[in-house]
Amino acid sequence: MIDNNHVIPQTKIRVENFNLFYGKFQALDKITIDIPSNQITAIIGPSGCGKSTFIRSFNRMNELIPSVHTEGKIILDGKDIFEIDPVELRKQVGMVFQRPNPFPKTIFENIAFGPRAHGIRDHRILEEIVEKSLRQAALWDEVKDTLNKSGLALSGGQQQRLCIARALAVEPEVILMDEPASALDPIATLKIEELIEQLKEKYTIVIVTHNMQQAARASDFTLFFNMAESRAGYLVESGKTTDIFTNPKNELTEQYISGRFG
């Protein structure tokens, strides 16, 4: 028996003094944090505090906006991500978006697209990847007979699981989730949460959520972000989810999780 409470998880991503600017506007202020390997790390905080911006830094998605520039380091497995080619980085660090965004292709093609882009041509291998990814995303039983139907024909919850399967198909190490359940109904949300719990065995998961119960239920570690008029988004407090929710050290955290602002 391993006592989980005494296992210190390895660091997967180390963030050091990270600042991010949109033009002259500073969005993130000196963030320093270690993201543990094979755990679920939830990021909570009021709207506009830079949660999404923060996780979009991990796969350098912010760089699609021309005015963005960053300072500081983000280190993935000992390597500075700003020295890795973004295309290579995004294969290692997958992402699931707030709104399900399946491509207007068949279910099969939605998942095969990534592996194919990375050079897999053999149809039999692609078939294996599609089945494996759909099984991992707990969607296989629902769609195994309709793989040639459009991904857009699925329900919202199924679409989001399809997007998770799509992300898994390129075998990432980290999966970023930007409020993955905020556009879904409660039952679909619960399914996604169960899924995330299973995925942590193989992947490091960082999830942004607006939903406090979700963070409390579904994560191992929690980062609480906040912002002020005079200060860009900053990290207020971080720790084990149970500690943050039962025994927050910072007054702001306590106020936020008890619903007094945000």
Add this chain to the structure above:
Amino acid sequence: MIKDISLAKKQTRVIDPAKNLHQRQFKQRIAFALIWLAGIIAITALLFIVGYVVSNGFKVINLEFLTTRPAGGVSGKGGISTTIVTTIYLVLLTITIAAPLGIGTAVFMVEYTTEYAGKKNLVGYLINLIRTSVEILAGVPSIIFGLFGFAVFVSYMKLKFSLLSAGLSGACLVLPLIIRTTEEALLTVPKSYREGSLALGTTKWQMIFGVVLPSALPGIITGIVLSVGRVIAETAVFWVTLGGSYRLPKNLLSSGRTMALHVYMLASETTAFDKALGTSAILIVIIILLNLAINISSKQFSKKFSGK
């Protein structure tokens, strides 16, 4: 507070909907009648034109008319077989030249230049210049494209009156149309598709080729079919670049005559006005069929991917 409420109760209503109801409904009826009238007049005029051309034109249409070559001369003897073939050649040639260029330009402008848009540097100016040029070119009268084609392709490049001169000039004519429809189609592709693709670790080109272009395909096809219609219907450009020989073109450097050009020549240089109408009728039918084809294909396409 209490005072205010009692005051409000005492006041008679300022707006009484029943008061001018009759008057408003009367206005509504007049507006309605005028709008109907405008619609009916416009549609009648159009139907009359199409009806006149088709009903008169069909008198001369038969298999022989379609399958014999024009004989020339002032009486306009013969059929229109070679002009049909020439039209098809010219459409294929023009689209082959214009489609890759036009789609490429649109992809360049939408996908590769966002970071430069509005910036005050060389690339920014260049993109602005391209965009403005495309807009201006779309409004330029077609005879000007013809004169340009005549000056550059026919005279300067010594391609003579030929399919190639006409195809190149025709490509210039439809380029703005293809660029604009493709640009619009690309702009309607949601940002989330692009992000979804890039987040999988695809390159930008893989994103464009694998996700963006397929999603924009119905719009792009519509633009190309519209261009096909434009080439079929165009007279001015080809009048000064294609020559007017009614023989079947042997190669790219042969002169030729499209159906629209044939209509023009029959009507202006021969006494066979009925044959001009006959050719026009066939042109109209082709354009109608093309439009039907766009409608059906785009509906099928959206059906397939909306999952309904």
